[in-house]
Amino acid sequence: MLRYLTAGESHGPMLTAIIDGMPSNVEVNIADINEELKRRQHGYGRGARMKIENDTVDIDSGVIYGKTTGAPIALHIKNKDWENWQSYMDAQNLPIDNKKTVTKPRPGHADLSGAIKYNLNDIRPILERASARETAARVAIGAIVRQLLKALSIEIYSHVIAIGSILLPDGTYSLDDIKKADESPVRCINPDISKAMMSEIDKYSKNGDSLGGIFEVIVSGAPVGLGSHTQWDKKLDGLLAQAFMSIQAIKGVEIGLGFKAASLPGSMVHDEIYFSSANGYYRRTNNAGGIEGGISNGEAIIVRAAMKPIPTLYKPLNSVDIITKEPFKASIERSDTCAVPAASIVGEAVAAWTIACAVVEKFGADSLEELKRNYYGYIKQIRS
Numbered sequence: 001m002l003r004y005l006t007a008g009e010s011h012g013p014m015l016t017a018i019i020d021g022m023p024s025n026v027e028v029n030i031a032d033i034n035e036e037l038k039r040r041q042h043g044y045g046r047g048a049r050m051k052i053e054n055d056t057v058d059i060d061s062g063v064i065y066g067k068t069t070g071a072p073i074a075l076h077i078k079n080k081d082w083e084n085w086q087s088y089m090d091a092q093n094l095p096i097d098n099k100k101t102v103t104k105p106r107p108g109h110a111d112l113s114g115a116i117k118y119n120l121n122d123i124r125p126i127l128e129r130a131s132a133r134e135t136a137a138r139v140a141i142g143a144i145v146r147q148l149l150k151a152l153s154i155e156i157y158s159h160v161i162a163i164g165s166i167l168l169p170d171g172t173y174s175l176d177d178i179k180k181a182d183e184s185p186v187r188c189i190n191p192d193i194s195k196a197m198m199s200e201i202d203k204y205s206k207n208g209d210s211l212g213g214i215f216e217v218i219v220s221g222a223p224v225g226l227g228s229h230t231q232w233d234k235k236l237d238g239l240l241a242q243a244f245m246s247i248q249a250i251k252g253v254e255i256g257l258g259f260k261a262a263s264l265p266g267s268m269v270h271d272e273i274y275f276s277s278a279n280g281y282y283r284r285t286n287n288a289g290g291i292e293g294g295i296s297n298g299e300a301i302i303v304r305a306a307m308k309p310i311p312t313l314y315k316p317l318n319s320v321d322i323i324t325k326e327p328f329k330a331s332i333e334r335s336d337t338c339a340v341p342a343a344s345i346v347g348e349a350v351a352a353w354t355i356a357c358a359v360v361e362k363f364g365a366d367s368l369e370e371l372k373r374n375y376y377g378y379i380k381q382i383r384s
Contacts, residue, residue, distance in 0.1 A: 010127070011128060019072065024068050043186065058076050101122050102127060110126055121322065121323060130248070144351040152372070160341055161188070167291075215340055218302055219302075233304030247276070247305070249274065254304050255304075257289070289302040
């Protein structure tokens, strides 16, 4: 079984991750991981932090001579901004002053709930760990398992379909279009809508406000049979929903038609089944988003996630100081106006992890060679 943990604070020395259960002999290209980290840092509407950080990964164990060994993989990403925060984030010594102490929680953030839960009179430790900076580690993790999936011809793509009120119409794009999403500053495949999204970001940025949106992730090449209907915690759609909801600021997830299916009759929702000797079973529509009964059905897996606006506003909302209980405007931490394009890259990473877990669970393997033997034997079986 694959599993991972991350550790680290937004302004601490580094982000750290450990991956356990990775099969041996999977090629790991550090340049590919760094490219994914770079993609996460791009996107119109990002804040000043992205001008400081230039994320790259260091692999500390589990990879030798460019291939996994089967041992746990340890990696870290240094925070360059740590240089400016050492005296406030030291593991042992008290800070030189209280300039970085936070007592005014931001509405919509983990600040207040976290401070109450962990009995803290300084919100700093909560916001440091709750920060979306943590997703850099998850993008690196996703980039590693993507190299496992690539060996099985499973690919993952994403694009932005809404920022604020600006929406890309349904059914106006293909997978080939989506592959070009990085050409847009907001990762929207329609040039005119992309410009409208950037104008929307500019408008709200000038007002000290923030914007959310919706992105879509497509998994291409996943076989029939990932996940299971037999238990609630084995259903692939449930696992994907959990993974996407774990991304900071994600408040809604849908698969296939999602919420639209609730307003349509069954005859317009369910995908009719066909068979040909060349292709086996197939569908001409994919309203199910590639998953039926918690099991992948061989069609592209389609997941959409809704991201709320970032809770740090440069025109802060009303809040209450946790020490004095006096009303104040909430604290301002350096932040983005819109991080939906970046979130779509994180979405690719968590989708890659979830699919990789399902693949390893079904085809069990200590080595890539064993996994591929089991995988392609299964593909041959279902085709016959």
